[in-house]
Amino acid sequence: MSHISHAPHAHAPTSISRVMWLVIAALVPATLFSIWLNGWPALLLWLVTVGSAVFAEFFCLRLAQRPAAPVLADGSAVLTGWLLALSLPAWAPWWIGALGAIFAVVVVKQVFGGLGQNLFNPAMAARVMLLIAFPVELTTWVQPAPLFSADALSLSQSFALTFLGQMPSSFAALSGATTLGHIKTELTRDISVTQALAAHGQSMSASLFGLHGGSLGETAALLLAAGGLALIALRVITWHIPLAVLAGVALPALLLHANDPARYLDVTTHLLSGGLILGAFFIATDPVTSPGSPRGQLIFGFSVGLLTWLIRTYGGYPEAVAFAVILMNALTPVIDRYVRPRIYGHASKAASKKGAAS
Amino acid sequence: MVRWGVHPDARKQAASPQDIERLPLPAMLHIPLLQHSGAPAKPVVSVGQHVLKGELLGARQGNISAPVHAPTSGTVVAISDYPAPHPSGLGVLSISLEPDGEDRWIELTETDPFSLTPAQIAERVAAAGVVGMGGATFPSSVKMLLGKRSQVHTLLVNGSECEPYLSCDDRLMRERAAKIVEGIRIVLHAVGATKALCGIENNKPAAIEAMRHAAADFAAIEVIALPTRYPMGSDRQLIHVLTGQEVPSDGRSADVGVLVHNVGTLYAIQQAVRFGRPLISRVVTVAGGAVARPRNLDVLIGTPARLLVEHCGGLREPPARLLMGGPMMGLQLPSLDAPIIKGSSGILALGAHEIAQEQPSPCIRCGQCVSACPMNLMPFEMSAHIRIGDLDAVQGIKDCISCGSCSYVCPAHIPLSHYFDYAKGELTARERGKMRQESIRQLTSARKERLEREAREKAEAAARRKAERERAKAATAKEATS
């Protein structure tokens, strides 16, 4: 009687690795687009970041004397590295990607016990660490120079840029700020949002299609949203968190922009810039670090959105998604503790009271 | 609308188109005395005794119990432990009956069920040993009496059959709808309910059609097509979908004025009340990828499962798993020697590709289990507490219905419902331990009292004797002095 199997004796055709690889697949179109848009340096940075994440995972597993192959195959390390790469400026030096990926996997994930045990989203925690430790590298943006265009860097120039930090002299003039960064700077100089936006010279369609400067994954809002919707359709993620995040940003933006357009940015710009779409569909939805119940997810998502808007509007950092996600990650256990579905057959008030007491 | 549940691949089409076939008389039957929830039946026959078909073999004992009857005429050859149809493979006291081949009934008389009083109906159902045939095997008469007492207004007829592979209820509804409908009317009469709602999942259009046709003349009976979703056949879920009411956590369905009976049970009730026939056979689905010709069989209780599989063309590949019941909640059988009992809805022999078993990996808290749970529990959190042995922190374990939906959808393949059944067993064992301790304490103090009383009595007796001696002595001394 050593082996008795418990019901159910059937299983849905699903697994952790299927979930992870589907998320990765949903990121592919936007990633390809970003690499095209930003040229070879973007590809090199992406390779270094993902590679470092996988290597770090392998190293940790060996250290813990656990078989590495099945864990690596689940794709979680690849996804962590991928998401981090998408949140970095395309022309950042290689060690930014490597350091961030190793930090994400070793310190944020494996130290907490590996997959499923981490409190914070590894990619976002790493990005926040990098932003605080290396603010210059993390805020140096360049105007996009698509592959095969006249301005594009050659492959050798790209190697020199990414690995040796040699900025070709002709490109120095091209560097520019992201939309949000630009507006933040201009606001401090008492230039109104409307003027700043006009001066930044960026159309909405450019944001939509991502033809502007920014981190790798910040750009192609439309492709990212399409990938996210595909994940919802495939039931890999639910609609709760993405919708709540977007609503959390859109509602205050709508109200205050209507009130004072010169001081507050409009909704569309908010939604389409600063990696919000990436954050809403791919980062805030990380199951490990978000609440488990639908109601908890709505609260979590809306809070992420609201915090993003608050930090963007009143905080010192223009790109607020990472901070908002990390802050709400810390509150996830609390949300899970107090926001739980009402159990069938329990009176709502009594049930929650009983739950809190026990 | 319904937001819980899962959509397992139904796989019913292999067995459901064929008519029910009667299995030939086996060479030996092993009838367990415990086939129901409650106390086991007490054997009332002796080894070597000849019995007729339908004769009482074991009488019910206690409030919640059910009798068992001889499925055919023959000789009792043993009353001993025989492996139960249970994953543990433990023995259970069973009566082994060797059929004489004549299949001769006891004397039966037909009665008009509607001339009987509710109490008489309940008594006939109890005497026939009818239990819930959907798998819960709770004695039906107890449920009916409870329903009568708590003024049930609606009978819910459970024809959902949401477990994959199984089609025994489907076939029964298609072939014996009129008898089921009479069973419904009998129960309505017995509990004083005015309405019956018959819920059938919409993947069984022929059964819905047959039942609608059979119930056409009775305004009190309404047949409702239900969305196909597991676990629609769970009492609490069915009640919620059909009536919009929730059974309180610590209550019964009667508390919301309803009574739920499976269609197979209603058929058995009709047979028992109208003809006096005890529950000695049932329809069993034999299916699974390893079975050559899946179909539904009408089988005598006590028939070894092996005979069913052989009748269906045997196994065409070594089965990866043998089950009694459906794949979502069924129990693994250690071997095909186990007998069919009143609650056996299916015998499944599944191939390796069907069970899709994988090593569990860590929980990523994806929440799939939370959205699948029909009771709105948070399985991933509960199992995490159970894994580290913190059973007191588990919320809602008593509400878990063990439907297996959470384990089914878990991408990490964590055996969630196994954790919950383990925790339930552990908590029951703790409760038993506490009660045992309590009774031991009482016994000890009873003994102490007894010893004290005996000592006191002894002392009193000694004192009395001493007093008598003294008196005698005094008397003699008096005599001597006088």
Added chain:
Amino acid sequence: MIAIISLTALGVALGLGLGLAARFLRVEQDDGLASEIEAMLPGSQCGQCGFPGCGPAAAALASGSAPVTLCPPGGSALVRQLADKLGVKAQTSGMKESVPMLAVVEEALCIGCTKCFRVCPTDAIVGAPKQIHNVLREACTGCGKCVDVCPTMAVSMMPMPVTLQSWVWHKPAPAVAPAVAA
């Protein structure tokens, strides 16, 4: 430097505070606790714990000199109760999962001497002089006293048999061991 000094001073002050609190605000453990614990114990005075009876065992538990796992007849249910009562952690993992035992009388060897039922702390053995004795399963605590006194070795202890009603699911094997366990 100032930081180091101030933190050290803070640490010393708080440590002192805690030490004083432990000394002056100590919860008095009176004999009431021992008697309360004695009420929780089975009270069969079987002596399996190594103490002469339940009273001394309760006193030892109350003073903290005996582990909460000392009582085999109480089982793991009692361990948990005691741990709750005394505010300690139940070390059930360290305690070898003792299977509940049951005394059985082998009828062929029993001479009906009545010694066993006179020592049985729960009156779990029935019988009369010169008659074969029988054990009541519900009442037997598995203390084994009867085994010691039987002159013909007719009493022995066996594990409580598992039945269909008492069978429970085992704990599932854990998933891939978390890294911390390695």
